[in-house]
Amino acid sequence: MHRNELPPPNRLPSRSTPRDSALYDSLILRTVSRLMMPLLLLLSIYMLLRGHNLPGGGFIGGLLAASAIILQIVAFGPKTARRILPVNYLLLAAFGVFFGAIWGLPAMVAGLPYMQAFWLPEPIPGVGKLGTPVLFDIGVYLTVIGVTTKIALLLVEEPILFPLPAMKPSPVETEDGA
Amino acid sequence: MLYPLVLIALAAAPFALVARFAGRDRIAWGLALIPLAIFGLTLAQAGPVWEGGQVVERIAWVPALGLNLSFTLDGLSLLFALIITGIGTLIVGYAGHYLANDSGLGRFLAYMMLFMGAMLGLVLAGNVLTMFVFWELTSVTSYLLIGYKHDYADARRGALHSLLVTAGGGLALLVGLLLLGQAAGSYELSDILAAGDVLRAHALYPAAVILILLGCFTKSAQIPFHFWLPGAMQAPTPASAFLHSATMVKAGVYLMARLSPALGGTALWDVTLAVVGGATMTFAAIVAMRQFDLKAMLAYTTISMLGALTMQIGLGGKYGAEGVATNILAHALYKSALFMLAGVIDHECGTRDLRRLGGLRAYMPQTMVVTALALLSFGGIPVMFGFVAKELMLEAALETDLGATLSLLAVAAIAVTAVAYLVTGWRLFSNTFLGQRSMAAMQQHITDPTPGMLIGPGVPAVLSLLIPLAFLGPISGLIGPASAAIYGKPLEVKLALWHGVNTALLVSLGAIAVGAGLARFGEQLANLRGWPAWSRGDMIFDRLIERTLAGATALTRTIQEGRLRRYILLTALAMLVFVGVPFVSFGLGEIRFSLDPQLQFYEILAAALIPIGVIATINARTRLGAIIAVSVVGAMVALLFVLFSAPDLSLTQLLIEVLSTVFLLLVFSVLPVRFENFSAAWVRRRDAIVASLVGIMMTGLVLATATNDAFAPLAPFFLENSLEKGKGANVVNVILVDFRGFDTLGEITVLFIALLGIYGLLRLRQGKDDVAPERVTTAEPAAEPVDTQR
Known part of the structure; x- marks a missing residue:
């Protein structure tokens, strides 16, 4: 009763899919985030790759990429965000750990301790020096993206927190009190 | 090359699963070739052992921890390895007959092979840490075997008890072995055995001894940990015959015998072993005499014999060492035969309750003869191998260094035990084969089993007679190095049936006379008012488990x-x-x-x-x-x-x-x-x-x-x-991905586990909402009858 009387806040027709709910419905946010997304992802990869010599690395790159995706979730809603980047983030996180772990194995094959580094003798153009630590860092990058994004999606898709399609449920207390 | 012995048995386990598809008894005998082959391979490598030497083999495993996969074959290991593989051959073949109609035969045989590998590893290990690994493996495989019929609550309870007791003891043992290694400066058995004087003077000695003995006493079912062994009789009979009489329960005895040259010779070690062993031997023998279930009877006599072995290690001396080695072999032979025979009777008559059996002599004559042979050895009747072993036990008690009082007590305990064994043996035999044909025998057509099924018990039973009559020489060659390993010094062993008229013989004959007299009153003795229920110990243990769980629940509720x-x-x-x-x-x-x-x-x-x-x-x-x-x-x-x-x-x-x-x-x-x-x-x-x-x-x-x-x-x-x-020029990142990369790997793993936690928390709670209505509907009808009864 209380809920129905309230006018829906900011619910302008959006470009997100029907029955999807942006967390904050704003044309400016949508436009900016659409433009920013590829840039942020590129930046995150740049951060990842330059990490060995300059500030950056897998953690920072992963967090950057995750914030780019979370920006999509906030601006367009989880369904649209999933459609734009159709990735299973749980699997991505698991794969990241696996991918990070396997690059410790080549050393063992050679009879050295696990995770002893191997490097290619010559740098690869555009990537830089390539070695097992860099590949391991990619595993870190993927894990961080997967974990962070998946937690955000889990929270946003939690029906108690965000019952579709309404954006903000009236607080439980007022219902009890009425 | 010793490690292949262990490896072959472990690797055979998956192949055992084929028994599901092929002709069952034949495939089991085919599989029995594997332990037989290991038996042969062991003998083939035993050359130096006969001369009192040993075969040593060392593979670095985790050198930083002093953990070597080292294996040693000496007299004691050889004796055990031959028993394990020899009896194992017979039992694997026998199991094919016993479980012929059981769909799980393949699984059962696979467990048996795993167990055999673990047991071989245990007795061949030349490093106490390696040995501990195999020790725990035997506990685990034993758990699987006892719980084989997992749809029975009793089987699950028995399996759980045995696991909790032996694994709990295993924890104590691990700490004890670590202390021992610290004190000796090495985990290699050869180093520990050479460091006897240092060990006995070391500050850690008492703690190490107590912890190691805890492990051994739990594994070998000594008082007050004896209760798990009767519960373990829920295992299919072949497993009982193998694990709970011939091999696994002797692991504790093996370890005590193995370490006695290094740790023995002090009052703490000798007196504890002699007293606990003697008490276990006598108590279990008397309890065994009063059982009505064939397997329970055998289980208690096994506990009794384990006590006797422990006691002899404590009594020490030349005869103690000889007695341990001889009794291990004699017991393995007659007890595995008796267990397999109990299985035969159970299999043919559908019961192993003495009150429902009887008069089988007309229907199962071959079984009767084999049983009689095994029981004569069990009772220590002259010319049987059991008699030779018992004489050595008495000699050990008479010649001990522990003083006149303990010596006298030990002799008395052995005499009482011998009498109880005779009564038990007579009750078992007369209630099964003699007297009136019972109700159980009336109801079905009962015959001797197929010859294949009698091979299992037949071979060890006949050996119990043939060894003292014909093979005492070669067997002395096997017992000699084994006794020397227990004694810690070279030992000349010549087993003999006749030592002349001496105290041991007189005590033995006296016990036989009393036993023969009392045997007539066996049933009256069995029906005397029983021991209080708590003396079995398993109820107390159940209570203990309950209390522990309740305590843990209460603690969790307070904290979380x-x-x-x-x-x-x-x-x-x-x-x-x-x-x-x-x-x-x-x-x-x-x-x-x-x-x-x-x-x-x-x-x-x-x-x-x-x-x-x-x-x-x-x-x-x-x-x-x-x-x-x-x-x-x-x-x-x-x-x-x-x-x-x-x-x-x-x-x-x-x-x-x-x-x-x-x-x-x-x-x-x-x-x-x-x-x-x-x-x-x-x-x-x-x-x-x-x-x-x-x-x-x-x-x-x-x-x-x-x-x-x-x-x-x-x-x-x-x-x-x-x-x-x-x-890399970015030091922070180089630390993260290279110098301390292992930490980072741990961190991303933790990150992923945290995600799984959050996922579970949010998703499972959603799932619960869907399930809840169903639960309510199923709960309602169940609640009604309770109300009407009230």
């Missing part, structure tokens, strides 16, 4: 009662007690604090904004306000990182700050905009005090670690080696 505030409070208090108190007691002096004179005003400003942000957070009226105030703190920390040249940390901090603000907004969006106060004033005051104390403690800790120079700083190493060895 479900409110986040409580968790935080308890965690903070625990930190104050376990970190704060030691820090205040020992660490305060480590703080060397002085203000840097070059501190800039903007650095002070950034630092000052942090407490201001904290205070603003605490005092915020709305949730949004609190989030913003918290992010001020984060932003200032990031700024400080920039000022103190840590760009990587600063970047990470900023990104984390952004993301946690988003997460907080997501979660808080369903909560009321404003904070409400529900806590009482004193609760808030308490929380404030605890929080402040934790804050002060952490500040102190950080100051102490940052200003402490007790350890050489690591930074120069990383700075010097980052570019050269890590091939």
Whole structure:
């Protein structure tokens, strides 16, 4: 009763899919985030790759990429965000750990301790020096993206927190009190 | 090459699973070729052992921990290995007949092979840590075998008891072995055995002995841990015959015998073993006499014999060592035969209750003859192998160094046990084969089993007669090196049936006479008012398990009662007690604090904004306000990182700050905009005090670690080696992915596990909502009958 009387806040027709709910419905946010997304992802990869010599690395790159995706979730809603980047983030996180772990194995094959580094003798153009630590860092990058994004999606898709399609449920207390 | 012996048995396990598809008894006998082959391979390598030497083999496994996969074949190992594989051959073949109609035969045989490999590893291990690994494997495989009929509650209970008791003892043993290794300076058995004098004088000696004996006593079912063995009789009979009479339960005896040259010779070791062993032997023999279940009867006589072996190790001396070796072999032969025969009777008659059996002599003559042979050896009747073994046991008691009192007590205990064995044996035989044909025998057509099934019990039973008559010479060659290993010095052994008229013979004959007299009254003895139920011990153990679980539940309810505030409070208090108190007691002096004179005003400003942000957070009226105030703190920390040249940390901090603000907004969006106060004033005051104390403690800790120079700083190493060895100029990242890459791997694993936790928390709770209605509907009809009964 209380809920129905309230006018829906900011619910302008959006470009997100029907029955999807942006967390904050704003044309400016949508436009900016659409433009920013590829840039942020590129930046995150740049951060990842330059990490060995300059500030950056897998953690920072992963967090950057995750914030780019979370920006999509906030601006367009989880369904649209999933459609734009159709990735299973749980699997991505698991794969990241696996991918990070396997690059410790080549050393063992050679009879050295696990995770002893191997490097290619010559740098690869555009990537830089390539070695097992860099590949391991990619595993870190993927894990961080997967974990962070998946937690955000889990929270946003939690029906108690965000019952579709309404954006903000009236607080439980007022219902009890009425 | 000793390790292939173990490897073959372990590798055979998967192949055993084919028994599901092929002709069952034939495939079992085919599989029996595997233990037979190991038997042959062991003999083929035993050359040096006959001359009193040993075969040693060492493979580095984890050299840093002193953990070698080393194997040793000496007299004692050889005796055990031959028993394991020899009896194993017969039992695997026998199992094919016994479980011919059981769909799980393949699984059963696979467990048996695994067990055999573990047991071989245990007796061949030349390193106590290697041995411990196999020791635990035998506990696990035994658990699987006892619980084989897992749809029976009794089988599950028996399996659980045996696992809890033996694995619990295993924990004590592990600590004991570690102490032993510390004291001896090596985990290699050969080093430990050579360090006997050092060990006995070492401060750790009493603790090590007590812990090791705990492990041995639980494994070998000595009082008061004996109760798990009768419960283990829930295992299919072939497993009982193999594990719980011939092999596994003797692991404890094996270890005690193995270590006695190094640890024995002190009152602690000798008297404990003699007394506990003697008590177990006598008590279990008397209890066995009064059983009505064939297998329970055999189980108690097994406990009794394990006690006898333990006692002989304690009694020590030349005869003690000889007696242990001889009795192990004699017991393995007649007891495995008896167990397999109990299985035959159970299989043919459908019961093994003595009150329902009887008069089988007309229907199962072959079985009767074999049983008679095995029982004669069990009763220690002259010319049987059991008699030879018993004479040595009496000699050990008469010749012991432990004093006249213990010697006399031991002789008396052996005499009482011998009498009880005779009564038990007679009761078993007469109630099964003699007398009236029972109801059970009336109801079905009963015959001797197929010859194949009698091979299993037949071979060891016949050997019990043939060895003393014809093969005492070659067997002495096997017993000799084994006794020498127990004695710790070379030993000349010549087993003989006839030692002339001596005290041992007289005691033995006296016991036989009394036993023969009492045997007539066997049933009256069995029906005397029983021991109180608690004497079995398993009820007490059940109660103990219940209490432990209830205690754990109560503790969990107190600590984890479900409110986040409580968790935080308890965690903070625990930190104050376990970190704060030691820090205040020992660490305060480590703080060397002085203000840097070059501190800039903007650095002070950034630092000052942090407490201001904290205070603003605490005092915020709305949730949004609190989030913003918290992010001020984060932003200032990031700024400080920039000022103190840590760009990587600063970047990470900023990104984390952004993301946690988003997460907080997501979660808080369903909560009321404003904070409400529900806590009482004193609760808030308490929380404030605890929080402040934790804050002060952490500040102190950080100051102490940052200003402490007790350890050489690591930074120069990383700075010097980052570019050269890590091939990167960004030292922070090189540390993360290379120098300390293993830590990072651990961190991302933790991150992923945290995600799984959150996933479970949110998704499972959603699932629960769907299931809940169903639960209600199923619960209702069940509730009704209870009400009507009331």
